[in-house]
Amino acid sequence: MTGGPSIAATMAAEILALQPEAVSDDVLDKAALCLMDYLGAAYEARDLPWSRQARFRHRAVDQGAASIGLGRLTAPQDAAFANAVAAHGLVREDMHVGSVAHLGVVVWPALLADLAQLGRPVGGRKLLAAAVAGYEAGAVLGTALMTAELARLFRPTGLIGPFAAVAALCHFRGLTAEQTTSALSLAVNCAAGLNQWPASGGSDMYFHTGFAARNALVCADLAESGAFATREIIEGEAGLFRAFARQEPRRLPALFAGGFEIVKVFHKQAPACNFAQTPSQAALAVRLKVPGTSANVASVHIEATRAALLYPGCDASGPFGTMLAAKMSIQFGVAAAVARGSIGAGNYADLEDPEIARLIASTTLAENPELTVAYPQRQPAAVTLVLQDGTRIREALDDVIAAPAAMVRGRFKAAADEALGPGRAADLTAFIDALASSADALPLNALQLPRIQQ
CATH class of the missing domain: 1.10.4100.10 (2-methylcitrate dehydratase PrpD)
Incomplete structure (x- = not known):
């Protein structure tokens, strides 16, 4: 140039x-x-x-x-x-x-x-x-x-x-x-x-x-x-x-x-890698269609974008020595969603959960070219569960589902209440809510800390 x-x-x-x-x-x-x-x-x-x-x-x-x-x-x-x-x-x-x-x-x-x-x-x-x-x-x-x-x-x-x-x-x-x-x-x-x-x-x-x-x-x-x-x-x-x-x-x-x-910019629902978000959400959606427990699931097939498969740590079947390794893995995120029926932080509490390990062992992950062409404008994924009786149930998501504002605010409130105390957390929340009209943003510095610790 x-x-x-x-x-x-x-x-x-x-x-x-x-x-x-x-x-x-x-x-x-x-x-x-x-x-x-x-x-x-x-x-x-x-x-x-x-x-x-x-x-x-x-x-x-x-x-x-x-x-x-x-x-x-x-x-x-x-x-x-x-x-x-x-x-x-x-x-x-x-x-x-x-x-x-x-x-x-x-x-x-x-x-x-x-x-x-x-x-x-x-x-x-x-x-x-x-x-x-x-x-x-x-x-x-x-x-x-x-x-x-x-x-x-x-x-x-x-x-x-x-x-x-x-x-x-x-x-x-x-x-x-x-x-x-x-x-x-x-x-x-x-x-x-x-x-x-x-x-x-x-x-x-x-x-x-x-x-x-x-x-x-x-x-x-x-x-x-x-x-x-x-x-x-x-x-x-x-x-x-x-x-x-x-x-x-x-x-x-x-x-x-x-x-x-x-x-x-989107806010994550699950505390995991970006590329594990949509597959985990699709897994949760399809899991809700399965009667009984995850023991009814014989195998899992995941379809994702090429970018998701290429990103380091995302195409990983374990063993998982650290929580970070599990949070990066698409296979772990999907298996945990199927086993636990959620995509919350608790999914990563036990890296040796036998049911999650069983599901990962029966999981395949592959690129779907039709999903790849949508990236990065969208982040689609699909998950198919094969049940013990041979029934196949598939759920596809056209894009990641972002955490809504209410979820972001709720997580912030819970964490700030714990770190600062409810009163101080409420003051911080009110200040941020009115920040655009504040004549001076400097009080935000002190409000991030517990009142007694300044």
């Missing part, structure tokens, strides 16, 4: 051009729901091993950013890292299908940490609009970059997350176009995260989001302080497209040209 401004410079101008007043109320409402989804997951996972590991050596300070797991204020970069890891800890984060990325668990921890250190009042609408800009930039770049083959090797959230978070930070801080271009370029230099972890049961995945959120703050600081970074970092000879995707770069669609990408 030659001539004209670079992709990073073009995107910087588009990010900064977004006026908070131009973001409609329904889009702001979606951003606020994404914020609740992020916080709810972080509260619920705050004491899991990887969440505790992420805050190792973090220290409480009198002035800083809220660290959800620590329950205190800490250094903003530490808070961003720990909160991003905690929010990713359930594998129930929000999902943008086109970019194959979990944007919320990088954008929100970086933004909220920055809110605490900005040093001046910023309206809630500005905070939400900055998040919208971050989701947009990450979604557009990720959709252009990611393929099923690339996602098999590199973690999409690790590649795209720093860019999305930096876009949000630059909009939030009101940086110049030159500073924003450099910050975005530096963020591309932070693209990282290999997808080898499913093969060995490693917990690397949880920390990808922490690295991305913390690095985003560093990139924004460097650019704001005068660091000048490569303009052609996306399309250059050794830029993002050629280095990672091994493909010729192309001009990206203008940001916000076709609406707002954040509205395409």
Whole structure:
């Protein structure tokens, strides 16, 4: 690509051009729901091993950013890292299908940490609009970059997350176009995260989001302080497209040209990999048609997209040494839904459940080309159960069924009540609900913590 401004410079101008007043109320409402989804997951996972590991050596300070797991204020970069890891800890984060990325668990921890250190009042609408800009930039770049083959090797959230978070930070801080271009370029230099972890049961995945959120703050600081970074970092000879995707770069669609990408983000019903969502939902639907218990099921056949089968850890029949391995596996998710008659967190409590193991052993998983052509616009799947008497029952879903807003809010309330106490959780809920009209978003920092622990 030659001539004209670079992709990073073009995107910087588009990010900064977004006026908070131009973001409609329904889009702001979606951003606020994404914020609740992020916080709810972080509260619920705050004491899991990887969440505790992420805050190792973090220290409480009198002035800083809220660290959800620590329950205190800490250094903003530490808070961003720990909160991003905690929010990713359930594998129930929000999902943008086109970019194959979990944007919320990088954008929100970086933004909220920055809110605490900005040093001046910023309206809630500005905070939400900055998040919208971050989701947009990450979604557009990720959709252009990611393929099923690339996602098999590199973690999409690790590649795209720093860019999305930096876009949000630059909009939030009101940086110049030159500073924003450099910050975005530096963020591309932070693209990282290999997808080898499913093969060995490693917990690397949880920390990808922490690295991305913390690095985003560093990139924004460097650019704001005068660091000048490569303009052609996306399309250059050794830029993002050629280095990672091994493909010729192309001009990206203008940001916000076709609406707002954040509205395409869906919230998971099951605490499991994106690619296990629709198969598990189809399995639950067909299970409800089976009389009696799952013992009546002789075998299971799953039809999914090529992208689902290629993603590391998704086509896995066990044994499952970790809960993460089970949450990645389509076969485990389907078998557990059939055995338990649900797709909730309890499905992953016993990795050696004999009935789940029996069903997995009798399960086949295959690509259905008709489903593949629908991806990524839709994520279809189908599950067929063969009963002991030979009866075949099939259920196909045209797309994943997202968690409705009421479910997201309910999960947030339950987790926040437990972490903060009902009174404080109610205050936080009310503040988020009114965030778009708030003159100053800063109280959100303190409201994330229990009242007595500030």
